[in-house]
Each structure stands twice: as C-alpha cells, then as structure tokens.
Amino acid sequence: xxxxxxxxxxxxxxxxxxxxxxxxxxxxxxxxxxxxxxxxxxxxxxxxxxxxxxxxxxxxxxxxxxxxxxxxxxxxxxxxxxxxxxxxxxxxxxxxxxxxxxxxxxxxxxxxxxxxxxxxxxxxxxxxxxxxxxxxxxxxxxxxxxxxxxxxxxxxxxxxxxxxxxxxxxxxxxxxxxxxxxxxxxxxxxxxxxxxxxxxx
Numbered sequence: 001x002x003x004x005x006x007x008x009x010x011x012x013x014x015x016x017x018x019x020x021x022x023x024x025x026x027x028x029x030x031x032x033x034x035x036x037x038x039x040x041x042x043x044x045x046x047x048x049x050x051x052x053x054x055x056x057x058x059x060x061x062x063x064x065x066x067x068x069x070x071x072x073x074x075x076x077x078x079x080x081x082x083x084x085x086x087x088x089x090x091x092x093x094x095x096x097x098x099x100x101x102x103x104x105x106x107x108x109x110x111x112x113x114x115x116x117x118x119x120x121x122x123x124x125x126x127x128x129x130x131x132x133x134x135x136x137x138x139x140x141x142x143x144x145x146x147x148x149x150x151x152x153x154x155x156x157x158x159x160x161x162x163x164x165x166x167x168x169x170x171x172x173x174x175x176x177x178x179x180x181x182x183x184x185x186x187x188x189x190x191x192x193x194x195x196x197x198x199x200x201x
Contacts, residue, residue, distance in 0.1 A: 006044045009034055010058055013051045022052060060119035064127065071127045077135035082188050084131060088124070089160055089180040125150055142194045149191060156183055
C-alpha cells in the first residue's frame, strides 16, 4: 500500500513535469492530480526536489531494466551482446518524443532528460562491462577491440539519440530500424572478427 502510493505520486509528478514543466508544477498540483492531500505527499517527500529526484531515478531504472534482464539471460555471449545493443538502440527511439508538442516539452525539460540519461548511462556501463568480460572469458571477443568498445558504444548511442531527436534520418535514406541494425552489426563484427585469430596466436 505504501509503495503503491509513492509510485502513484511519482507517476503523477512525472506527467505534470512533462506537461507543465518542473518549475511550473507545485506540490498543490501534484496533490490535486493524485487525489491525495498535501500531508500525504509530505509523508513520502520533503519537497518538490525530492519528488523530482525520484522521477529521475525511476526513469533511469526503466531505461536499464530491459538491458539488465538481457544481461542475466542464458544466451551465448555474442547473441547476448547483439540483443543488448539492439534493445539499447530501440530504447532511444521509444524514449525520445516524436510529436511537435512532445518535442517542445522535451527541449524545455532537456536538463531533466539529460540527468536521466546520465544516471542510466552509469548503470548501463556496469552491465556492458559485465557482458564484455563474459565474452572475453569465452574467447569470443578481440581483447584490443573490447578495451575500446564501451567508449565507442556510448558515442554511437548518443549520436543515434541526437539524430532521432532531430528527426534527421531522411537525408540518410534509411529508417531508424535499418540504422540500428547496421550499427549493431558493425559493432558486433568489430568486436568478434579477430577474436579467434587472437586466441590462437
């Protein structure tokens, strides 16, 4: 019961932050939209900043939950990494707003979105490094490429994030899913191409 109330307050605040902006949302707005009194809100959160931080934490967890589940699966290392990367790029497309209205609010709330992505990135890198260690242990990955992989993957995902946000795929003549598949194939091939020759030298 306690957890459900807290989660409801976080979700109501998230919607209000998106539609009105953080600065324009008050504790009274959150109380009214959640059908809870201000006293109930203050039972869980000292102030709006605490609710804001909870929204950011929740959104970052949503971003990485699917990736964490993939990392814990029993797939072979290469297939696990391919699925991880595919899901990671797919999340970028799902999370980024597409309509003009959503784009306006996204741009207005870019600091909050950036904070969510930074928090999620720290968690993602832990998961990715574990996947790379697993592939190194099995001999599936080239050690030299593995060392560079986390930085390259981060730059690639941020580039796709930028392209999707600005809806600038049309000049490339490819769809978002096509771009995603090409990047995933490129990254996996780069990581695995010389692995077997490295281990036999």
